[in-house]
Amino acid sequence: CDMIGYLREIQDDLARNGAQDPGYDIPYSTVHVGTIRGGTVLNIVPDTAEFMFEIRNLANDDPIAIMARLERHRDVYLADIRTRFPAADITIDIANSYPSLSTDTSGTAVGIIQSLTGTDHTIKVAFGTEGGLFASQLGVPTVVCGPGSMNQGHRPDEYVEVSQLDACDAMLDGLLARLVSGF
Known part of the structure; x- marks a missing residue:
């Protein structure tokens, strides 16, 4: 719980002091705890607990620095708690990592896609x-x-309309034609 609380502190600090990009719905890097597991019944102290979190960073925030901050906190916390519970441990396993994407909207790649989609x-x-x-x-x-639309995605009832699939097919056909003709 203390580690989750500290992740919340990191999140609050990123919102206040981290990189900002108003192009996003949430204009700063986020730290999010998505799952928490531990214990089997109320009257037994759990022998283990686990939570999964993710960092979704803007290109100008360094996820390695964010992780280092969390690891430093963990080390300080463990040094204290091990005076009472020598076997206490906290491990952080990185399951996935990839850099954020920040594409220049005035670039050629964006222009090509705009010409193919007509927008x-x-x-x-x-x-x-x-x-x-x-x-x-x-x-x-x-x-x-x-x-599709991100307004429809990542929700329990997410969907893509047939007309959206048809528009995607048309865009891909246009891209294929441009690739064959050498642009």
């Missing part, structure tokens, strides 16, 4: 994709696009 509308979404890997590690200009 100049762009948005930034606060979810992770392989796009950050392509852009930062391979230097490939990257745009994430697809059918």
